[in-house]
Amino acid sequence: MSERFTVVEIISAKRDKHDLSDEQIDWVVDAYTRGVIADEQMSALLMAILLNGMNSREISRWTDAMIASGEKMSWSMLDRPTVDKHSTGGVGDKITLPLAPLVAACGAAVPQLSGRGLGHTGGTLDKLESIKGWKASLSNNEMLKVIQECGAVICAAGAGLAPADKKLYALRDVTGTVEAIPLIASSIMSKKIAEGTSALVLDVKTGSGAFMSDPKDAALLARTMVDLGKRAGVSTRALVTAMDVPLGLTAGNSLEIRETLEVLAGGGPSDVVELTLLLANEMLDAVGIKPKVSPADALKNGMAMDVWRKMIKAQGGDNDAPLPVAKEKIEIKADSSGKLLTLDALKVGISAWRLGAGRQKQGEVLQLGAGIEIHAKPGDIVKTGQKILTLHSDESARFDRAKEALVGAFSIGGVDDPIKRLPLVIERIEG
Numbered sequence: 493m494s495e496r497f498t499v500v501e502i503i504s505a506k507r508d509k510h511d512l513s514d515e516q517i518d519w520v521v522d523a524y525t526r527g528v529i530a531d532e533q534m535s536a537l538l539m540a541i542l543l544n545g546m547n548s549r550e551i552s553r554w555t556d557a558m559i560a561s562g563e564k565m566s567w568s569m570l571d572r573p574t575v576d577k578h579s580t581g582g583v584g585d586k587i588t589l590p591l592a593p594l595v596a597a598c599g600a601a602v603p604q605l606s607g608r609g610l611g612h613t614g615g616t617l618d619k620l621e622s623i624k625g626w627k628a629s630l631s632n633n634e635m636l637k638v639i640q641e642c643g644a645v646i647c648a649a650g651a652g653l654a655p656a657d658k659k660l661y662a663l664r665d666v667t668g669t670v671e672a673i674p675l676i677a678s679s680i681m682s683k684k685i686a687e688g689t690s691a692l693v694l695d696v697k698t699g700s701g702a703f704m705s706d707p708k709d710a711a712l713l714a715r716t717m718v719d720l721g722k723r724a725g726v727s728t729r730a731l732v733t734a735m736d737v738p739l740g741l742t743a744g745n746s747l748e749i750r751e752t753l754e755v756l757a758g759g760g761p762s763d764v765v766e767l768t769l770l771l772a773n774e775m776l777d778a779v780g781i782k783p784k785v786s787p788a789d790a791l792k793n794g795m796a797m798d799v800w801r802k803m804i805k806a807q808g809g810d811n812d813a814p815l816p817v818a819k820e821k822i823e824i825k826a827d828s829s830g831k832l833l834t835l836d837a838l839k840v841g842i843s844a845w846r847l848g849a850g851r852q853k854q855g856e857v858l859q860l861g862a863g864i865e866i867h868a869k870p871g872d873i874v875k876t877g878q879k880i881l882t883l884h885s886d887e888s889a890r891f892d893r894a895k896e897a898l899v900g901a902f903s904i905g906g907v908d909d910p911i912k913r914l915p916l917v918i919e920r921i922e923g
């Protein structure tokens with residue numbers, strides 16, 4: 493088949509800071525998905541996009557081209573509106589786990605397509621795989637059955653959904669081209685729009701443990717994604733939230749499931765509960781549901797836990813099986829008394845990753861019990877010798893490198909010193 497463009501002319505145009513035409517974008521995304529464009533050529537184009545950017549028309553067209561590379565799902569057969577949430581990822585960010593069943597318990601349908609951990613950030617599917625028997629991959633029919641029975645499903649995106657993004661994302665991961673707002677926004681939104689949800693709430697993280705450490709960049713990413721959603725007819729809003737400190741008191745797969753169960757039982761750390769309730773209220777509002785039982789009450793009275801147990805069982809999981817526990821653990825203690833002023837999300841995330849909670853390369857098997865328990869957060873008063881962190885791993889040989897990552901991870905000051913951390917919610921952006 494003769495091709496409409498040559499890729500070198502498109503790479504050169506972006507290198508020289510020209511806008512790409514709709515036709516050029518359609519062709520380049522399609523030709524790469526078909527295998528006509530070599531990885532080294534696409535890498536050059538991605539780097540030119542990272543350096544020179546894209547205007548809003550180019551970003552929309554690039555997103556549409558990625559959607560058109562695969563199937564578009566529909567939930568029109570459901571008797572309730574669909575709403576999804578997406579987080580750009582962080583350390584200890586287990587919010588999807590209590591949130592999806594909670595929002596389902598309050599009356600919406602939640603088709604939650606989730607991912608695996610990348611680098612120091614954890615992945616929802618990896619966390620759920622700590623539950624014996626739980627299955628991440630479902631056919632479209634199985635997904636529909638779970639959502640009809642339970643109101644929520646959390647599973648992996650099928651191979652048919654935005655295949656261009658799968659190929660592009662794998663290439664970006666190994667070519668230093670992940671951190672570009674046009675590429676992140678189009679990658680996330682192509683999957684969410686193709687998933688067919690009627691409304692979407694984005695949790696865009698900022699701080700040391702997030703992709704976008706600067707709140708201004710995070711707000712621009714959020715605005716770009718909200719605009720893409722609006723254009724596609726998906727009611728989209730975003731919260732820019734803190735990821736300078738880990739969320740909750742655990743980072744690691746089975747440790748975070750344990751914390752999720754505490755939240756679903758009406759307890760759990762206050763920041764996890766607060767963010768879960770904020771996002772639940774946003775999701776219900778986005779689809780116009782005024783629940784008879786408030787999300788806060790649905791956590792306390794067991795309604796959300798009932799949906800969780802049903803959903804886990806429907807995906808083959810054994811709710812009553814013990815969760816994996818790491819074979820070894822060590823404690824990191826305070827070397828002075830005073831107020832904990834900082835606790836760095838990136839350092840905790842890297843340390844948990846080195847303990848075996850994350851992968852060094854795609855496809856690697858995780859240690860499901862590995863990770864970090866946090867015993868004090870910024871603002872807490874601590875005493876010399878008090879436990880601050882417990883490190884869990886199956887291999888004690890991992891502890892030295894994990895401890896190295898924690899050098900400077902927390903600081904202790906005087907009881908009157910101000911704590912240095914971002915507010916939980918920094919900005920709210922609506923279309």
Ligand code: URA
Nearest residue numbers: 580675676677679680
């Ligand atoms: N998550 C995605 O799905 N895509 C990106 O580009 C970044 C995070």
